[in-house]
Amino acid sequence: MLSQAVALTSINVKSIPERWASSLVIVVGLAGVVAVFTALLAMAVGFESTLKATGRRDVAMVMRGASDTELNSALDRDSIELIKQAPGIRKGDDGKPLASAEMTVVAELIRKNDVKNGANITVRGVDATAFALRPNLKIVSGRNFIPGLRELIVGSGVLRQFQGAEVGRIVRMRGSDWTVVGAFQSEDAHDSELWTDINVARVTFGRTGASSVLAALDGSDGLDELKAALAADPRLTVDAIREEDYFSGQTKQFRRTIGVLAGVVTAIMALGAIFAALNSMYAAVATRSKEIATLRAIGFGGLPVVVSVMMESLLLAVAGGLVGATIAYVLFNDFSVSTVGQNFTQVVFSFKVTPQLVAQGLTIAVAIGMVGGLLPAIRAARLPVTTGLREL
Amino acid sequence: MTRTGFVVANLFRKKTRTILTLLSIVMAFLLFGLLQSVQHLFNAGADFVGATRVMTQARVSFTQPLPIGMVPKLEGVPGVARVAYSQWFGGVWQENTPVFVFAVDPQRYHDVYPEYVMPEEQWQKFAHTRTGMIAGRQVAQQFGWKVGQKIPISSNIFPQKNGSKAWAFDLVGIFDGKDADWQKRTNTSLINFDYFDEANQFIRGRANFFILKLADGTAAEPVCKAVDALFENSPDETKTQTEKDFNLGFVKQVGDIGLIVKWILFAVFFTLLLVVGNTMAQSVRERVPELAVLKTLGFSDGSVLGFVLAEAVAMCLIGGVIGLVLSTIAGGAIEKGTGGQFPIHLTGWVWALGIAAVLVMSVLVGVLPALRARRLKIVDALAGR
Numbered sequence: 001m002l003s004q005a006v007a008l009t010s011i012n013v014k015s016i017p018e019r020w021a022s023s024l025v026i027v028v029g030l031a032g033v034v035a036v037f038t039a040l041l042a043m044a045v046g047f048e049s050t051l052k053a054t055g056r057r058d059v060a061m062v063m064r065g066a067s068d069t070e071l072n073s074a075l076d077r078d079s080i081e082l083i084k085q086a087p088g089i090r091k092g093d094d095g096k097p098l099a100s101a102e103m104t105v106v107a108e109l110i111r112k113n114d115v116k117n118g119a120n121i122t123v124r125g126v127d128a129t130a131f132a133l134r135p136n137l138k139i140v141s142g143r144n145f146i147p148g149l150r151e152l153i154v155g156s157g158v159l160r161q162f163q164g165a166e167v168g169r170i171v172r173m174r175g176s177d178w179t180v181v182g183a184f185q186s187e188d189a190h191d192s193e194l195w196t197d198i199n200v201a202r203v204t205f206g207r208t209g210a211s212s213v214l215a216a217l218d219g220s221d222g223l224d225e226l227k228a229a230l231a232a233d234p235r236l237t238v239d240a241i242r243e244e245d246y247f248s249g250q251t252k253q254f255r256r257t258i259g260v261l262a263g264v265v266t267a268i269m270a271l272g273a274i275f276a277a278l279n280s281m282y283a284a285v286a287t288r289s290k291e292i293a294t295l296r297a298i299g300f301g302g303l304p305v306v307v308s309v310m311m312e313s314l315l316l317a318v319a320g321g322l323v324g325a326t327i328a329y330v331l332f333n334d335f336s337v338s339t340v341g342q343n344f345t346q347v348v349f350s351f352k353v354t355p356q357l358v359a360q361g362l363t364i365a366v367a368i369g370m371v372g373g374l375l376p377a378i379r380a381a382r383l384p385v386t387t388g389l390r391e392l
Numbered sequence: 393m394t395r396t397g398f399v400v401a402n403l404f405r406k407k408t409r410t411i412l413t414l415l416s417i418v419m420a421f422l423l424f425g426l427l428q429s430v431q432h433l434f435n436a437g438a439d440f441v442g443a444t445r446v447m448t449q450a451r452v453s454f455t456q457p458l459p460i461g462m463v464p465k466l467e468g469v470p471g472v473a474r475v476a477y478s479q480w481f482g483g484v485w486q487e488n489t490p491v492f493v494f495a496v497d498p499q500r501y502h503d504v505y506p507e508y509v510m511p512e513e514q515w516q517k518f519a520h521t522r523t524g525m526i527a528g529r530q531v532a533q534q535f536g537w538k539v540g541q542k543i544p545i546s547s548n549i550f551p552q553k554n555g556s557k558a559w560a561f562d563l564v565g566i567f568d569g570k571d572a573d574w575q576k577r578t579n580t581s582l583i584n585f586d587y588f589d590e591a592n593q594f595i596r597g598r599a600n601f602f603i604l605k606l607a608d609g610t611a612a613e614p615v616c617k618a619v620d621a622l623f624e625n626s627p628d629e630t631k632t633q634t635e636k637d638f639n640l641g642f643v644k645q646v647g648d649i650g651l652i653v654k655w656i657l658f659a660v661f662f663t664l665l666l667v668v669g670n671t672m673a674q675s676v677r678e679r680v681p682e683l684a685v686l687k688t689l690g691f692s693d694g695s696v697l698g699f700v701l702a703e704a705v706a707m708c709l710i711g712g713v714i715g716l717v718l719s720t721i722a723g724g725a726i727e728k729g730t731g732g733q734f735p736i737h738l739t740g741w742v743w744a745l746g747i748a749a750v751l752v753m754s755v756l757v758g759v760l761p762a763l764r765a766r767r768l769k770i771v772d773a774l775a776g777r
Contacts, residue, residue, distance in 0.1 A: 025670050032663035036656050043652075066557055071455065072482060072549045074594070106453035108631075116633070117641035120453055173452045175627050205456070206627065237555060265423065265656060272419030272660075276667040279412040283674060339647035344455065346645070 004300050008308035013315060019287065022280040023316055029273035030320025030368060031327060034361040036269060038328035040262035041360070042351040047258075047339070048251045050349040054188035055247035059133060060088075060223055062213040062230065065237040069250075070104045071343040076209040079236055083213045086233075088226030090218040092132065100129035101210035103198050106345055107173055109162040111338075119338070121158060121165075122193040122345040123173070125201030125210075133214055134186060142167045142182030147197040150204070153182040157191035157348025161338045165194065174204050189247065192338065192348040214243065250342040270368055277372025281313050285380040292380050293388025302381040309377035310370065317369025318362065325358040395695075399702045406675070413671045414711045420664040421715025421746060422722070424657060428745055429723055429736040431653045434643050445504065446612050447638040448602040448619055451629040457598035458628050466602055469618050471610035476500035477599035481583065482549035485535060492531075492580040493545060495588035495599075498524075504605045507574045514539075514565030522587040525561035528578030529568045539563055545581075550592040559591075604632075661753070669757040672704050676761040683765050684773030697766040704758025705751070712750035716743060 016023050062083050067073035075083070084099045092098040103125040108118030124130075127147070131137060145151035154165045165171055171178045171194070178196070185191060202208060217223055227240050285292070292305060333353040341347035403410055448466065450456040457479060466475045476497060483493030498519040502508075510526065518524045527537055537543060544560045551557045561583055569575035589596060606615060616632040623630045633641070676683070683696055716738065723736035 021670050021673065025667050028666045029663050032659040036659050039655070040652075066546075066548060068548050106455040108451075108453050111644075114644070116637065117644045118453075118631070119645055120455070172629070174450075174456075175625050175629050204627075264426070268419050268423045269660060269663075272416045272423075272664070272667075275412045275415040275419070276663070279409055279416070279667070279671060282408060282412070337647060340645040344645070 001301060001304060004304035005307040005311075008295065008300065008304050009311040012308050012312040015288075016312070016316075019284055022283050025280045026277045026313065026316040026369070026372065027320040027323060029276040030317050030365045031324035033266060033269045033273050033368065034321045034324030034365050035327045035331075036324075037262060037266045037364060038325055038353055038357050038361045039332045039351065040258060040265065041357050042328065042332055042353045043337070044255050044258040044262070045354055045357065046349045046352040047254050047347070048248075049352055050191075050347065051189055051247040051251050051341075052244070054190065055242070055244035057242060057244050058217050058222075059243040060215050060217050060226055060240045061243050061246050062215065062226075062238050062240045063211070065239050067239070069342045069344075070102075070211045071106070071345070073211050074207075074209060075101070075211070075213065075238065079238065080210055080213055082233060082236055083215070083230065083238065086226055086229040088215075088218055088222040088224070088229060090216040090222070092129070092216075098129065098132060098216035100126060100133050100214045101198065102126050102130060102212055102214060103201055103205075103207060103210045104212075104343070105201065105205050105207075106343075107171070107194065109158065109164055109171075112161060112163050119162065120340070120345040121162065122343060123152075123201065124190075124193050124195050125198035126195055127198050130195075130214070133216060134190065136188070137184055137186035137190060139182050140185045142180075145181055145196055148200065149197070150176060150178045150200055151181045152178050152194045152196045153184050154180050155191040155193050155195075155348075156183060156185040157336070157338070158194065159183055160336045161346070161348050176204055189341070189347055192341075192346055215240075253342075254339070266364070270364065273368050274371050277313060277317070277368060278375060281309065281373050281376035282379070284312070285309060285376045289380070289383055289388045293383060293385045296383075296385045297389065305381045306377040309380050310373040313373025313377075314366060314369040317365045317372070321362045321365025324365070325353070325361050328361075329353045329358075395699075395702075399699060399706060402675075402679075402699070403703055403706060409671060409675070410707070413668055413707060414714075416664060416667050417708060417711025418715040418718065420660050421712045421750075422719045423660055423715075424746060424749060425716045425719025425738050425742060426723060426736060427653045427657055428742045429719070429738055431650055432739060432742060433736065434646070434650070443612055443634060443636070444606055445635045446604045446606065446616055446619075446632050447635055448604060448630050448632040449600065449638075451620075451631040454600050457595060457600050458602065458630065460597050460599050462602065462623070462628070465622060466604060466619060469604075469615060469622065471607050471615045471618075472604045473607040474500065474503045474605040476504040476603045476605075477585070478601045478603065479585065479588065479595075479599040480549075481545075481588065482547045483581070484546045484548050491535075491545065493525075493547075494580060494582055495585040496582050497585045498582070501582065501603075504603050507570050508567045508578075509570050510565050510567035514567075517564040518582075518584070521562055521564050522584055523560070523562050524564045524587075525581055525583045526565040526567055527563060527581040529566055529575065530579045531581055532563075532566045534579075537563055537566075539566060547592075550588075550594055552591050553593055555593070603635075661749070665753065665756055668704075668708065668753070669760070672700070672707075672757050672761045673764075675703075676700055676765055680768065680773050683768055684770050687768065687770050688774075693766045696768070697762045700762035700765045701754075701758040704762070705754040708750045708754035708757070712746060712753075716746045 063070065063073035064075055080101045084097050089097045089099050105123050106120045107123045109121050110118055145153050152171060158165055165180055167180050167183050169180050171180060223242060230236055230238055230240055332351040335351045336348060338346045338348040450458050460477055463475050466472060479495040481493035481495055483491040485491045502515050518526050525543060541563050542560050543563050544558065546558045552559065569578055606612060612634045619632040620630050686696055720738040723738055726736050
């Protein structure tokens with residue numbers, strides 16, 4: 001029986017070139033479904049991995065109570081000092097707490113392919129500790145800003161997606177000129193930001209204090225210690241959260257939106273592809289009904305016929321799936337885009353076509369191939385031998 | 393048998409094949425309708441606002457509020473009839489549902505936005521109740537708010553003077569839009585600026601946006617330039633643009649939706665072209681002897697070509713229209729399901745695009761088989777060569 005199935009399958013597969021046009025329909029149909037599915041989810045994965053890379057487990061973020069995002073948060077100078085001195089924060093080499101007060105404001109830059117609509121970009125005012133807390137951030141061209149001067153350094157993501165902030169350019173903010181003196185790369189969400197000296201930013205934007213305090217945690221129970229100390233101080237109404245949790249919390253909404261979009265689009269396309277596959281396989285079976293009847297007449301069983309038709313459909317489906325995944329990979333892997341994040345500023349990220357996504361795409365292809373092959377296979381097996389033989 | 397009858401009869405010659413092909417087309421146009429509506433929502437959704445208003449914000453970003461002391465200066469710009477201002481409140485309903493709440497000056501807002509309708513006495517009440525709030529019809533429906541209720545809303549930005557972020561407002565009115573387009577834009581709530589300004593701990597006398605209503609017949613562009621020139625080189629430099637551009641800019645923050653939609657539709661239609669084209673080619677191939685008989689009977693080459701093309705058009709048109717109807721229904725359901733937050737309604741424009749796509753497609757899939765049918769030599773075809 002098994003040998004019968006293998007023999008029939010190989011006959012079918014070898015005859016595919018004879019029927020290449022209708023076989024191509026299955027391949028192309030599935031390629032379309034898998035390419036769209038993989039590309040859409042690659043966007044979600046890319047966004048997620050960029051934000052997740054930003055948050056570290058051993059760093060805590062302190063913001064004003066119930067602020068949710070840095071943009072909504074504000075801390076005054078007294079609070080900042082209190083937070084920095086709190087227990088649970090690791091000390092740096094100089095004996096001072098490894099904590100960085102940071103102020104974020106928003107500026108507008110124009111997208112590369114746009115002419116007038118500005119997109120929001122985070123401008124982060126920092127001091128030297130901020131760099132100590134992000135060891136992966138490297139200046140890749142130009143130099144770092146000099147504290148006290150109106151100078152900016154620009155993230156590589158901003159350079160990829162937006163115009164007007166190239167090294168050497170002047171950016172106008174609040175009636176003053178800022179020179180972009182360098183570019184940095186950190187392979188995470190900070191790549192979507194402009195950085196400058198916090199004190200200059202405070203003066204220009206008429207603010208005191210900061211948006212958040214980032215603090216390196218001391219040991220595994222550092223966060224609990226810090227949280228307890230902050231809660232116990234009546235002068236403070238602040239929340240401390242692990243930086244990792246802050247950033248992974250921001251991905252949920254996006255992931256859900258893309259998930260729904262990918263689900264709906266893939267489902268509709270998959271239905272279309274199933275109908276197309278059914279069509280092709282019915283046609284394939286119909287053109288071979290005489291041949292199948294002959295095989296049945298000389299003793300091949302019904303099941304091997306079913307298996308052989310299914311196998312053909314599956315092979316074509318997998319081929320289509322692979323083509324689709326390849327297309328998605330070639331066109332979209334590392335394709336850089338940006339969208340609005342929780343801070344209402346742009347997050348630049350790249351599509352990531354991962355092996356898991358390709359595997360999921362192929363699973364969908366196999367499922368569609370099964371469904372598309374099953375009914376025609378049953379029809380082929382059920383065809384009465386006499387009727388089949390009598391056909392033209 | 394009429395020619396139409398002949399085409400229809402041929403179409404259902406192989407029922408399974410026709411139905412399956414039709415279903416593929418239906419799916420493609422269902423997707424087409426939905427995706428085009430999404431794109432429309434993002435790109436041209438702001439058409440109806442007209443050109444009677446311009447929006448002024450801080451040049452650096454609208455998150456940076458501007459002093460309302462600018463109002464008299466703005467009102468002095470030639471062509472500006474009335475100025476309203478609006479400050480983002482950062483509202484949160486119950487646990488974690490964001491609501492769009494803006495603090496506005498009631499009378500000014502009313503003057504600048506005649507498109508929002510509400511009984512005059514409720515406008516008056518809003519203006520005279522310090523803790524007053526009015527809600528758009530959509531919000532009120534979504535959360536079941538009734539006039540007269542005390543609405544607890546917290547702000548994720550602004551604490552009150554006592555440090556609490558929990559606020560409460562008296563709902564004194566529910567406003568609606570004057571027409572269908574504006575009724576879909578009633579997802580905001582408004583509170584009294586004076587009260588907010590006094591009671592919050594953070595900002596004093598500042599607003600995110602100024603909405604400038606233009607005098608009748610005034611062009612927007614010169615006003616925008618004049619306003620921005622007025623505040624150049626001050627710490628509060630402005631960026632003024634038409635209301636339409638402003639709305640568009642907001643939406644574009646989300647990213648290039650158009651590009652993604654284009655890629656998906658390209659994939660869908662390329663696939664479909666092959667599926668339907670293949671079916672048509674197959675059905676002509678099978679009927680070569682029949683077509684030869686038709687020609688023998690005296691049908692011209694042109695009419696044989698016509699039959700095949702008509703079949704393609706009929707198939708695409710039936711499938712396309714069913715698909716578009718389905719997406720109209722689905723879009724309506726989504727709009728209802730999300731309380732009007734995501735208005736995917738198939739406009740006449742999307743339908744027109746859809747029908748255009750149907751026609752282009754039917755020509756593309758029909759033309760090769762039709763030409764083949766036309767070129768048939770009777771002798772060869774009858775001989776099965």
